[in-house]
Amino acid sequence: MLRSFGNTSFASLIGLLIAAAAIALTAQRVLQHDASFFFQILTIGVADGAIYALIALGYTMVYGIIELINFAHGDVFTLGAFISLALFPVFGLAEGGSGFGYVLPLLAIGLITMALCAVVNVTIERVAYRPLRHAPRLAPLITAIGMSSILEGAMYLWKGPFNLHYPDLLPATRLDISGVSIGVKDLIVLTLAIVLVVAFTLFINLSKLGKAMRATAQDRDAALLMGIDINRTIAATFFIGAVLAGAGGITYGLYINNVAFDLGFITGLIAFTAAVFGGIGNIPGAAIGGLLIGMVRAFSDSYFDSSWTEVVIFGILIATLVFRPTGLLGMRVPEK
Amino acid sequence: MKRLSKLVREQSKNPNAIAYAAMAVAGLTFPGIAQFATGGNADYLVSLAADAGVFVLLAIGLNVVVGFAGLLDLGYAAFFAIGSYTYGMLASQQLISSPLHTALHVPFWIALVLGMFIAAGAGALLGAPTLRLRGDYLAIVTLGFGEIVPRFFRNMREWTSGVNGISALDVPTLPFWITGPWANTELAIEQNFRFVTFNATAWYVLIVILIVASVIGVNNLHGSRLGRAWMAVREDETAAAAMGVNTVNTKLLAFAIGASFSGFAGAFYGAKLSLVSPESFGFVVSITILSMVVLGGMGNIPGAMVGALLLYAVLYKFLPDAPLQAASLAHSLGLDWLNTVVPDGWPGLGEFVSRLKFIIFGLILVTIMLVRPQGLLPSRLRAQELKRGVHDEPVTTVP
Numbered sequence: 001m002l003r004s005f006g007n008t009s010f011a012s013l014i015g016l017l018i019a020a021a022a023i024a025l026t027a028q029r030v031l032q033h034d035a036s037f038f039f040q041i042l043t044i045g046v047a048d049g050a051i052y053a054l055i056a057l058g059y060t061m062v063y064g065i066i067e068l069i070n071f072a073h074g075d076v077f078t079l080g081a082f083i084s085l086a087l088f089p090v091f092g093l094a095e096g097g098s099g100f101g102y103v104l105p106l107l108a109i110g111l112i113t114m115a116l117c118a119v120v121n122v123t124i125e126r127v128a129y130r131p132l133r134h135a136p137r138l139a140p141l142i143t144a145i146g147m148s149s150i151l152e153g154a155m156y157l158w159k160g161p162f163n164l165h166y167p168d169l170l171p172a173t174r175l176d177i178s179g180v181s182i183g184v185k186d187l188i189v190l191t192l193a194i195v196l197v198v199a200f201t202l203f204i205n206l207s208k209l210g211k212a213m214r215a216t217a218q219d220r221d222a223a224l225l226m227g228i229d230i231n232r233t234i235a236a237t238f239f240i241g242a243v244l245a246g247a248g249g250i251t252y253g254l255y256i257n258n259v260a261f262d263l264g265f266i267t268g269l270i271a272f273t274a275a276v277f278g279g280i281g282n283i284p285g286a287a288i289g290g291l292l293i294g295m296v297r298a299f300s301d302s303y304f305d306s307s308w309t310e311v312v313i314f315g316i317l318i319a320t321l322v323f324r325p326t327g328l329l330g331m332r333v334p335e336k
Numbered sequence: 337m338k339r340l341s342k343l344v345r346e347q348s349k350n351p352n353a354i355a356y357a358a359m360a361v362a363g364l365t366f367p368g369i370a371q372f373a374t375g376g377n378a379d380y381l382v383s384l385a386a387d388a389g390v391f392v393l394l395a396i397g398l399n400v401v402v403g404f405a406g407l408l409d410l411g412y413a414a415f416f417a418i419g420s421y422t423y424g425m426l427a428s429q430q431l432i433s434s435p436l437h438t439a440l441h442v443p444f445w446i447a448l449v450l451g452m453f454i455a456a457g458a459g460a461l462l463g464a465p466t467l468r469l470r471g472d473y474l475a476i477v478t479l480g481f482g483e484i485v486p487r488f489f490r491n492m493r494e495w496t497s498g499v500n501g502i503s504a505l506d507v508p509t510l511p512f513w514i515t516g517p518w519a520n521t522e523l524a525i526e527q528n529f530r531f532v533t534f535n536a537t538a539w540y541v542l543i544v545i546l547i548v549a550s551v552i553g554v555n556n557l558h559g560s561r562l563g564r565a566w567m568a569v570r571e572d573e574t575a576a577a578a579m580g581v582n583t584v585n586t587k588l589l590a591f592a593i594g595a596s597f598s599g600f601a602g603a604f605y606g607a608k609l610s611l612v613s614p615e616s617f618g619f620v621v622s623i624t625i626l627s628m629v630v631l632g633g634m635g636n637i638p639g640a641m642v643g644a645l646l647l648y649a650v651l652y653k654f655l656p657d658a659p660l661q662a663a664s665l666a667h668s669l670g671l672d673w674l675n676t677v678v679p680d681g682w683p684g685l686g687e688f689v690s691r692l693k694f695i696i697f698g699l700i701l702v703t704i705m706l707v708r709p710q711g712l713l714p715s716r717l718r719a720q721e722l723k724r725g726v727h728d729e730p731v732t733t734v735p
Contacts, residue, residue: 069476127702128702131706138402138634141408141472142630143705143706145698146697146698147698148698149695149698150695152694153696154695157691157695161691269483273480305491310487318480318481321466321473321477322465
């Protein structure tokens with residue numbers, strides 16, 4: 001592709017105008033309601049967005065390194081919620097009491113869940129994507145959809161088609177900061193997500209393995225010549241992505257308290273939108289994209305009509321690619 | 337006669353000719369054989385076959401986009417929805433309750449063409465700004481479009497009745513129709529014929545005619561200048577542009593022509609079911625059609641058709657029937673304990689088998705791609721690509 005329509009400043013300008021109009025419209029709606037409602041919606045949006053950010057990181061890392069939309073990623077996220085749900089009775093955690101005694105078991109559950117999700121994701125890569133690495137793009141895309149269906153099917157077989165209640169273990173107290181009420185629950189979710197995102201960004205920027213990942217993403221053959229073990233690096237990418245998705249699954253369960261076997265499909269698509277919005281292949285971009293999409297969702301749900309929310313989000317997906325294919329923070333991916 | 341036998345001998349080694357011949361024979365004889373085999377109760381089977389025909393049409397259309405032009409479309413069901421809703425709104429009482437306050441009753445034959453053009457227009461509208469994008473960005477855009485369109489129809493309650501969908505659609509009419517033993521009746525000519533829902537054979541004949549027309553059309557396109565341009569763009573866009581192919585227009589035409597097939601498939605589907613609801617056009621439908629094309633053999637028309645028929649049979653006949661059959665098998669083997677439902681535990685064999693459907697669908701997709709990525713009936717060119725890869729091989733592979 002020699003010249004992309006999206007790179008011209010004219011297209012960017014139209015995109016900016018659309019974004020400005022959307023923001024103005026939202027601001028007008030916001031001003032019709034009182035400020036405390038606004039802050040309540042904002043915290044919900046940010047906490048929701050933090051979960052999307054956790055999932056979006058996995059999408060963006062995998063896309064950055066092998067240019068594959070890993071459709072199974074959203075289901076690895078659901079798997080995290082399901083595994084942790086099954087582990088609660090094992091560790092003797094039940095709804096009702098919450099306190100510092102719950103921190104250690106929760107941490108243990110978290111670690112086991114993340115490890116299991118990572119094993120599943122690495123296995124998927126080994127079985128379904130690695131043999132097709134030199135095949136045309138469509139081939140791994142189809143196996144990704146197949147793997148997504150298999151994971152959903154496994155969870156369906158396990159728990160059936162029901163909405164499952166996820167124990168509400170986070171404190172329900174709300175802090176009152178100068179008239180603005182903020183839930184402790186939202187704060188915990190946000191902190192958790194920020195800690196994980198920052199930790200993994202540092203890991204990718206500073207560690208040797210992270211450097212290998214970035215090198216592989218830039219040019220696989222050159223990385224190979226520099227002595228990087230490509231297979232191991234790609235497996236590590238899937239491992240880290242799944243760890244974050246597993247953490248996202250637990251966080252989602254604790255925050256929303258309701259999971260179902262096919263939750264990963266729509267959540268995954270929204271998180272993928274976040275990754276594209278932030279600039280696919282760009283790690284801080286995915287985090288920011290996740291937060292923004294979470295806020296768009298919360299605002300659209302409460303200030304506009306919730307039945308249009310998904311239309312708005314997928315509209316953003318298309319608009320991003322049409323007007324600014326590199327996303328907000330952008331990474332130029334050459335056509336191979 | 338001599339020429340015919342020569343033709344048969346020549347073509348007997350050509351898998352495409354064999355597939356076409358087999359499908360033609362099966363297509364012509366299916367209603368008769370089905371009625372004979374079931375003792376005249378085959379209406380359900382014939383109706384199912386007519387529904388399968390809709391997916392054959394969809395697979396032929398998607399094959400133009402994905403197989404010929406190499407454009408990845410993950411939201412093909414959106415155009416199917418547009419075709420269905422076009423017919424639903426133009427040929428029912430629906431628009432009385434809309435702000436228009438007038439019901440339109442466009443005849444089916446005209447609506448079929450309209451649905452085709454509107455879907456093609458939607459394809460061109462979506463394609464114009466996005467076809468300049470990199471290959472997999474296009475896949476993402478179509479994915480988003482495929483998610484938006486059904487939700488849009490669901491939310492436009494004034495026009496489309498929202499989740500309930502549009503029901504009681506007009507049926508096609510013809511001045512006369514020939515019926516006979518193949519439909520389990522006496523040979524006769526009916527005047528002022530109406531395609532009522534329970535007349536499965538009529539719908540079957542109609543879809544077979546539509547499919548034959550589409551196959552002839554697409555085959556001609558495939559060999560035309562435009563078809564060769566599609567192939568060139570698919571293989572190497574830069575080289576095609578250097579050879580004087582207008583790549584953007586070529587891709588846009590592939591997108592619009594592909595969409596037009598799902599447009600009229602949608603009109604047929606709506607008319608036959610007499611119901612158009614936003615739930616029937618989700619991502620799963622897009623993926624199913626894509627899998628049909630890939631299973632059959634991308635870029636090969638009879639391949640896509642065979643893939644559509646096979647996958648349709650598995651997904652809409654064998655899998656829905658499997659739970660009951662498994663349960664009765666367990667019963668006849670004296671394993672009734674398998675069928676007892678344990679609360680919060682074993683759901684019973686039938687339910688268990690029906691819950692396996694996602695895993696089976698996933699396994700089909702993964703296995704095809706790993707074992708035979710070129711599909712059952714591949715186009716020779718695509719088979720080579722899929723076998724040898726299109727990317728530069730690494731200088732060396734680490735053992």
